Amino acid sequence: xxxxxxxxxxxxxxxxxxxxxxxxxxxxxxxxxxxxxxxxxxxxxxxxxxxxxxxxxxxxxxxxxxxxxxxxxxx
Amino acid sequence: xxxxxxxxxxxxxxxxxxxxxxxxxxxxxxxxxxxxxxxxxxxxxxxxxxxxxxxxxxxxxxxxxxxxxxxxxxxxxxxxxxxxxxxxxxxxxxxxxxxxxxxxxxxxxxxxxxxxxxxxxxxxxxxxxxxxxxxxxxxxxxxxxxxxxxxxxxxxxxxxxxxxxxxxxxxxxxxxxxxxxxxxxxxxxxxxxxxxxxxxxxxxxxxxxxxxxxxxxxxxxxxxxxxxxxxxxxxxxxxxxxxxxxxxxxxxxxxxxxxxxxxxxxxxxxxxxxxxxxxxxxxxxxxxxxxxxxxxxxxxxxxxxxxxxxxxxxxxxxxxxxxxxxxxxxxxxxxxxxxxxxxxxxxxxxxxxxxxxxxxxxxxxxxxxxxxxxxxxxxxxxxxxxxxxxxxxxxxxxxxxxxxxxxxxxxxxxxxxxxxxxxxxxxxxxxxxxxxxxxxxxxxxxxxxxxxxxxxxxxxxx
Numbered sequence: 001x002x003x004x005x006x007x008x009x010x011x012x013x014x015x016x017x018x019x020x021x022x023x024x025x026x027x028x029x030x031x032x033x034x035x036x037x038x039x040x041x042x043x044x045x046x047x048x049x050x051x052x053x054x055x056x057x058x059x060x061x062x063x064x065x066x067x068x069x070x071x072x073x074x075x
Numbered sequence: 076x077x078x079x080x081x082x083x084x085x086x087x088x089x090x091x092x093x094x095x096x097x098x099x100x101x102x103x104x105x106x107x108x109x110x111x112x113x114x115x116x117x118x119x120x121x122x123x124x125x126x127x128x129x130x131x132x133x134x135x136x137x138x139x140x141x142x143x144x145x146x147x148x149x150x151x152x153x154x155x156x157x158x159x160x161x162x163x164x165x166x167x168x169x170x171x172x173x174x175x176x177x178x179x180x181x182x183x184x185x186x187x188x189x190x191x192x193x194x195x196x197x198x199x200x201x202x203x204x205x206x207x208x209x210x211x212x213x214x215x216x217x218x219x220x221x222x223x224x225x226x227x228x229x230x231x232x233x234x235x236x237x238x239x240x241x242x243x244x245x246x247x248x249x250x251x252x253x254x255x256x257x258x259x260x261x262x263x264x265x266x267x268x269x270x271x272x273x274x275x276x277x278x279x280x281x282x283x284x285x286x287x288x289x290x291x292x293x294x295x296x297x298x299x300x301x302x303x304x305x306x307x308x309x310x311x312x313x314x315x316x317x318x319x320x321x322x323x324x325x326x327x328x329x330x331x332x333x334x335x336x337x338x339x340x341x342x343x344x345x346x347x348x349x350x351x352x353x354x355x356x357x358x359x360x361x362x363x364x365x366x367x368x369x370x371x372x373x374x375x376x377x378x379x380x381x382x383x384x385x386x387x388x389x390x391x392x393x394x395x396x397x398x399x400x401x402x403x404x405x406x407x408x409x410x411x412x413x414x415x416x417x418x419x420x421x422x423x424x425x426x427x428x429x430x431x432x433x434x435x436x437x438x439x440x441x442x443x444x445x446x447x448x449x450x451x452x453x454x455x456x457x458x459x460x461x462x463x464x465x466x467x468x469x470x471x472x473x474x475x476x477x478x479x480x481x482x483x484x485x486x487x488x489x490x491x492x493x494x495x496x497x498x499x500x501x502x503x504x505x506x507x508x509x510x511x512x513x514x515x516x517x518x519x520x521x522x523x524x525x526x527x528x529x530x531x532x533x534x535x536x537x
Contacts, residue, residue: 027171032316033306034320034323034324034499035302035320035324035497036302036319036323037229037492038234038302038327038492039235039301039327039360039364039489040234040235040302040323040361041100041234041235041236041303043098043099043170043236044099044235044303044437045095045436045437045438046300046303046304046306046307046404046436046437047303047310048307048431048434048435049434050306057315058313058314058316059306059309059310059312059314059315059316059319060310061310061431064313
């Protein structure tokens, strides 16, 4: 895990699940990860609710967080 | 993709885990698979059978035979097609797919599946060892890579959904006592191979300078359950976005190669059906690809080309791959998450919740076990003679035929969704690291299946 997920060593300001940079829709993930739907699926239990952080270009879970947290609009 | 589009791409994380029951395809595979089993049982208990709708093309040698079959049974095919459309549409609509995309796609898939069955059931094709799974895979690959189809048709090519539904149906044809008897050996053998394969890939990756996160994603992808495991590991360790597509490419390439190599290598080595199935279960990288290889080997056994029965190859594969390997993915992910966040770099915001062992558990395995328990309980009161005379032809065999359809949908979908030009470039170093694991995995899998536990797998009985 890269330290840039917690810039400056600060604790998380919020959880990825509520962050504007977090994407975990199965259809989106199948488009973003070529071949995911060939021998697996974005809709599978093994993925849990993990998704991609567009800020850091990393996989992350909804319960993770970092100092770059930006609340989604309407929250 | 614009930010506006991105804003649609986040799924609300429900506070209650119950939503998973209709938001994950694993659970829909359970509902569909167990639904079919229960309908079959209710009909059987009332003196009827589900076999009318479980029609499949028979073995044939002349066009006249084939024509006569379809002339006499076309209504059954239409009814079966309608049944599949209804249940799959229900599930896929709940998962977020559009019926207007799924239905045309499934029409194409069903027509191609009939064609695959016809070729696979042709006696002349069988003479040349051309089996249904290989026909489906090659046809799908040819269409997607030589011609190409609109991408929206992928809505109906749901490889994982079909194979999971097929696995639940397979549970109904596999005695629960066999799971209890053979399961521990499968887990033991699979654990040895998984651990060795993981550490080989990880060690080689780190030695040639790859990042530890990529090493972990490649290692789990090769050791446990292919792409699904790689994605789980990527999430667990917080891997860079580009690492997962590298693992996906390598898993797909090697999995497809192994579909063709393992059955015929096993045949060349004169491995009995159960031993060959165990080897495939140990050394294939994904459930769907593994079933294609195991079903091919089972078909060879059913025709007397190799020793044993057709069921033995599929059962041994299932025990090894599903029971021995797949169910441990949550534990792998948890351990990697702990290592990544405590040994590699401490990250305050990264959670290592032990509950992910359950979150990531491949839930369709629950349906597989329940289906096995149901049919085992139903059949315990019958003598072997009664089982062969009534239970098998009226209940078990039709479920097996519907399972065959689900697997043909799956095999075709593997080919139809594999577009080699779209896969990410893996790079030389990841290829070397993953391939080193493949070599060790195949050799160790053969040693354990054909030497150490050979008697166990050879005598895998009904």
